[in-house]
Amino acid sequence: MDWALARSEFPTLQRKTYLNTCSLGALSRRSRAAVNRFLDLWEEHGASAWYRIWLGEVQATREKVARVIGAEPGEVAILPNVSSALAVLGSCGPQAGNVVSAQMDFPTIPYAWMAKPGFEVRLAKSPDGVRTPLEAYEPLVDGETRWVATSHVFYTSGAIQDAAALSRLAHKRGARVLLDAYQATGQLPTNVRELGVDAYVTGGLKWLLGGPGVAFLYVRRELHAELHPALAGWFGHQDQFAFDSASFRPHLNARKFEMGTPATAAVYAASAGLDLILEATPEAIRRRTNALVRDLYERLRDVGYDLATPEDERERAGIVMVRLADPAAAVKALAAEGIIVDHRPGRVRVSPYFYNTELEVERFVDAIRRVAPP
Ligand SMILES: Cc1ncc(COP(=O)(O)O)c(C=O)c1O
Structure with a gap:
């Protein structure tokens, strides 16, 4: 699967670091054309x-x-x-x-x-x-x-x-x-x-x-x-x-x-x-998303965040939850930098998908360390 090509289907990704698929998947050119x-x-x-x-x-x-x-x-x-x-x-x-x-x-x-x-x-x-x-x-x-x-x-x-x-x-x-x-x-x-x-x-x-x-x-x-x-x-x-x-x-x-x-x-x-x-197949999507989630999980864990997501990757899907005292404030500060995630009570919710990249994961981790350190 050519993930760079798949990524080019989603114009949002050229403007934002979009890590919020568990709230709403990014709009593809294909869905827009279909409508x-x-x-x-x-x-x-x-x-x-x-x-x-x-x-x-x-x-x-x-x-x-x-x-x-x-x-x-x-x-x-x-x-x-x-x-x-x-x-x-x-x-x-x-x-x-x-x-x-x-x-x-x-x-x-x-x-x-x-x-x-x-x-x-x-x-x-x-x-x-x-x-x-x-x-x-x-x-x-x-x-x-x-x-x-x-x-x-x-x-x-x-x-x-x-x-x-x-x-x-x-x-x-x-x-x-x-x-x-x-x-x-x-x-x-x-x-x-x-x-x-x-x-x-x-x-x-x-x-x-x-x-x-x-x-x-x-x-x-x-x-x-x-x-x-x-x-x-x-x-x-x-x-x-x-x-x-x-x-x-x-x-x-x-x-x-x-x-x-x-x-x-x-x-x-x-x-x-x-x-x-x-076309991408859920099998290949799972492998790609898993690799991004692993990278995200390990980066956050290694700098000391408290994560409310299973450590064993066989038990976790494309969502990583970060326990924070004020998740709404962190989400707002991240959005101001063009990084889109969301929150649920007591947690920031980050959800990479196959169309995201390691670079975006790194950008998110750098930004959250600045706006809401562990
Ligand atoms: C697990 C789960 N079930 C259901 C829903 C939504 O239900 P409905 O289609 O009734 O709005 C959501 C999110 O919107 C969800 O995350």
């Missing part, structure tokens, strides 16, 4: 672009996501964001019992069930704010657990969870597993079948380089006949253009979880981002 193509089609064809072209792009996008995660296209639904995907999935089955998540998960995961009066949400605790060991989930999962819903990569530490081990634990107790892979898809080679998860959510915004407005829900095919969403819309109907208001016949595949008109401009941007990922 322009969408606008041209709109102008040229008006509504007939729907049938002839746009719905084809939506299907092509489902197919690309399926390739990235090792699923079948019929196992992927497109929704506007992860929260909506959780709402549809969470509406299936008995609306009572418990759901097990981790304290370290992105809040929208537990919120999806906290809002439902019939559910108790149990949060597995982390002893160090970096990982949540399997033993923390163990006592929480019982015969009433409907879902073990947790992250593939934690957004606050970059730690990778052993999703296959979590699936085994949940399945032994009769619970299903939902993996929030927003911080993983694209940067971690993934095969949902090998992970053994029942459902998997992810989105375009970050490591898939697709921008806001699209999320993807994988549900394994064996569950399509079993799960019946209590939320419905015409895109979930087998024959939506029959306009049959008298009966709702859902799709027989994962499209039953879709609801209304997709954000088509966002689908175009995401589809172009997926092309970049498929």
Whole structure:
């Protein structure tokens, strides 16, 4: 892979030291061109672009996501964001019992069930704010657990969870597993079948380089006949253009979880981002990102920063967290120097991707030592 060529796809990188992919992937020339193509089609064809072209792009996008995660296209639904995907999935089955998540998960995961009066949400605790060991989930999962819903990569530490081990634990107790892979898809080679998860959510915004407005829900095919969403819309109907208001016949595949008109401009941007990922391949991206993260981690550790990210590189993805007393002030001072990172409570969050360079990592470390010494 020619990483310098890949880097030239992202104009932002010529102006900024952009180390914030875990918040928002950089905009590629390809995504911009794809959105322009969408606008041209709109102008040229008006509504007939729907049938002839746009719905084809939506299907092509489902197919690309399926390739990235090792699923079948019929196992992927497109929704506007992860929260909506959780709402549809969470509406299936008995609306009572418990759901097990981790304290370290992105809040929208537990919120999806906290809002439902019939559910108790149990949060597995982390002893160090970096990982949540399997033993923390163990006592929480019982015969009433409907879902073990947790992250593939934690957004606050970059730690990778052993999703296959979590699936085994949940399945032994009769619970299903939902993996929030927003911080993983694209940067971690993934095969949902090998992970053994029942459902998997992810989105375009970050490591898939697709921008806001699209999320993807994988549900394994064996569950399509079993799960019946209590939320419905015409895109979930087998024959939506029959306009049959008298009966709702859902799709027989994962499209039953879709609801209304997709954000088509966002689908175009995401589809172009997926092309970049498929061309580079998650395997090569993982090797490249890993090398940058190793460099970043070691430089920061060697000058004495307290890092809330696993030391073992097999356990960490493209996020490094630096514990600081005033992370917001550090992020602001770095931005003034053209270095873009972000913060979460008590931590500065740095997330290099394949399009970054060792020089940028060095520039960041030099700058943080000046603005917020260890
Ligand atoms: C792990 C994780 N899950 C989910 C989300 C977003 O959820 P939604 O698409 O509902 O905004 C984010 C970040 O934006 C995230 O980091």
